[in-house]
Amino acid sequence: MTAPASRMAHRDGLTGRLQRTEVQRLPSSIPGRDIVQVLTQIPSQTESGWHTHPGEEVGYIIAGHVEMxxxxxxxxxxxxxxxxxxxxxxxxxxxxxxxxxxxxxSTYLVRTGEPVATLHPAPAKAR
Known part of the structure; x- marks a missing residue:
């Protein structure tokens, strides 16, 4: 088993919007990809804001009710x-x-060297 990388803070578009803890960041067996695992807390009646990730997100709701x-x-x-x-x-x-x-x-399989999240304007139909 490989030890996870340090829990140093990596800034991205969601930094400061939600409470997020990077649990681990490791190189993937897929060249040019990293595995990043993040624990996110969304306060009641708060939204993340429209955003993208430079790779897949596989998530699991631990507590609460979230509309995605x-x-x-x-x-x-x-x-x-x-x-x-x-x-x-x-x-x-x-x-x-x-x-x-x-x-x-959430576990992300993202392109190496890119921020895990980037904010975007809400689509016209969501405004």
């Missing part, structure tokens, strides 16, 4: 125990819709 809109797809109602995936470079938004903090654990 991925691209043009209908909103997903997610609760503790639900998983979700987001394709690379697809704008999406997560919003806590419950009375308590939403907590999710």
């Amino acid at each position: 809109i991925v691209g043009d797809d209908p909103p997903l109602a997610l609760a503790a125990g639900d998983g979700f995936t987001v394709p690379p470079d697809v704008a999406h938004n997560a919003r806590d819709v419950g009375d308590h903090v939403g907590v999710m654990l």
Whole structure:
């Protein structure tokens, strides 16, 4: 087993918007890709803001109720125990819709050297 990289803070588009803890960052067996795992807390009635990732996101809701809109797809109602995936470079938004903090654990398979998240304007239909 390989020890995870240090938990040093990496800044990206979501820094300061949500409480996020980078759990681990490791080189992937796929050249040019890193595996990054992040624990995110979304306060009640708060949204992440529309953003993209330079690779796949595979997530799991640990606590709370989160509405996830991925691209043009209908909103997903997610609760503790639900998983979700987001394709690379697809704008999406997560919003806590419950009375308590939403907590999710996401694993990203991202292009090396790029920020894990980049903010984007909301699509016209979401405004």
